[in-house]
Amino acid sequence: MTQEAVTAHSLTPVLWILRVCLHLMVAAMLALAAVRAVVDRTQDAPAVLAAAVALFALYVAGPRLPRLRTSTGAAALWLAAVLLIWLVLLALTPDGVWVAFPLSFVQLHLLPLRWALPAVAATTLAAIAGFGRHAHTLNVGMVFGPVLGAAVAVAVVLGYEALYRESEQRRRLIEELTATRGELADAEHAAGVLAERERLAREIHDTLAQGLSSIQLLLRAAERALPERPGSALGHVRQARTAAVDNLAEARRFVRALSPPDLEAGSLPAALERLCATTAGASGLAVHCQVSGAPTALPTPHEVALLRIAQSALANTVGHAAAGRVELTLSYMDTEVALDIVDDGTGFVPAEVPAPGSAAVPGTGFGLAAMRARARALQGTLVVESAPGEGTAVAVTLPFPAPTPAPAPDAAPEAAS
Numbered sequence: 001m002t003q004e005a006v007t008a009h010s011l012t013p014v015l016w017i018l019r020v021c022l023h024l025m026v027a028a029m030l031a032l033a034a035v036r037a038v039v040d041r042t043q044d045a046p047a048v049l050a051a052a053v054a055l056f057a058l059y060v061a062g063p064r065l066p067r068l069r070t071s072t073g074a075a076a077l078w079l080a081a082v083l084l085i086w087l088v089l090l091a092l093t094p095d096g097v098w099v100a101f102p103l104s105f106v107q108l109h110l111l112p113l114r115w116a117l118p119a120v121a122a123t124t125l126a127a128i129a130g131f132g133r134h135a136h137t138l139n140v141g142m143v144f145g146p147v148l149g150a151a152v153a154v155a156v157v158l159g160y161e162a163l164y165r166e167s168e169q170r171r172r173l174i175e176e177l178t179a180t181r182g183e184l185a186d187a188e189h190a191a192g193v194l195a196e197r198e199r200l201a202r203e204i205h206d207t208l209a210q211g212l213s214s215i216q217l218l219l220r221a222a223e224r225a226l227p228e229r230p231g232s233a234l235g236h237v238r239q240a241r242t243a244a245v246d247n248l249a250e251a252r253r254f255v256r257a258l259s260p261p262d263l264e265a266g267s268l269p270a271a272l273e274r275l276c277a278t279t280a281g282a283s284g285l286a287v288h289c290q291v292s293g294a295p296t297a298l299p300t301p302h303e304v305a306l307l308r309i310a311q312s313a314l315a316n317t318v319g320h321a322a323a324g325r326v327e328l329t330l331s332y333m334d335t336e337v338a339l340d341i342v343d344d345g346t347g348f349v350p351a352e353v354p355a356p357g358s359a360a361v362p363g364t365g366f367g368l369a370a371m372r373a374r375a376r377a378l379q380g381t382l383v384v385e386s387a388p389g390e391g392t393a394v395a396v397t398l399p400f401p402a403p404t405p406a407p408a409p410d411a412a413p414e415a416a417s
Helices: 003-008 013-042 044-066 068-071 072-092 093-111 112-135 140-225 230-256 270-284 302-322 369-376
Strands: 286-292 325-331 336-343 379-388 390-400
Touching: 003 379, 013 072, 013 093, 044 072, 068 072, 068 390, 072 112, 072 390, 093 112, 093 140, 140 230, 140 302, 140 369, 140 379, 230 270, 270 286, 270 325, 302 325, 302 336, 302 369, 302 390, 325 369, 369 379, 369 390
Parallel strands: 286 325
Antiparallel strands: 325 336, 336 390, 379 390
16 A cells, blocks of 8 residues: 555554554564563674664654655655664564564555565565574575565555455445435426426416406406496406406415316316306307217316316417307217317417417417426327417317226135045
8 A cells, every 4th residue: 555545544444453463563573582682692682672672763753754644755765764774683683584574564555566566575585585694594484484474465455455445436436326316316306396387387377377367358348348338347347256266266276286176066077168158258259068978087187187278278269369159079088088179260370379488478378388288298189270260279188097907806715625
């Protein structure tokens, strides 16, 4: 492991344990050499003791020098001084050979690997040569011991580095997965907010906005009728009041997140008939509603979508088509339900309808887009056919939802034989 890696991760538990073991090993080996020299009363005992103390003092002082933690050159100089004193100790006593093993760890920790391996090899050769010099001979055991110690040191350090790299890769992978999960959650939240915003925009456009538009038309008609026709004006005001009550109910529904009031009071065909009657009474148009096929119970989202599309289409007819007659047809078929709204008004060119929000009048242009979005949300289709002077036909088709398979009945118990 390089000095930078040691410095950056010096507080990891495994590395801390290795350092403590290394320091204890150096102290034990130097104490062994000094004690044996004193006990044996060799001629070089004072020199051995001095060399052991000097080597230990330099070794202990090294980690406390700030330069050794930031400079590879300073660490190399300190290591060279340690090795020099060790060579002196090795020349004085054969017990100095045992210090080569912990010194190999020090070299592998402080030096880059390309320099550490040659340094360990040179230290091993020096240990073998010093041991052979004191023994005046050289055998397999003298060579195998230092070589085995150096090999163990290299294997331990390289193994730790491999484990450390794998741990770092796993840590980075976990961080990336965590970040990706956070980004995915943010994206899902943003998509949910956008979908809810679009849903509320469609609901408000098809209910409150259309209702306020009807109230405005009724009050304008009442204003034109005053003061010559007070009875007619009163009828328009009452219709406006009824529309205001209905819109208030819609607003409260938004708060409670319930189904449309018209659907709460009955089926979809009944709600469409009431819508046609209300529209005819408020606008003076001839609005006819008919049902084709056998009515089938639909999921609430399907009924809400069809009712809202009918409301929006009729509101467009009243506000823009200058029509005299509207036909609304709800058709139940085998695999789908269809709603057609056809008027005899002035018509328009569907391709020239401005995009939502781009019309000259702010807040307009959302009707057709909202209807298409409702149909698309339920895997349905909405088609608009119109031409100037030829009226308009809006056709929406929604597929029936796939039936939920009934759970398989439990197998009948076998008859006893």
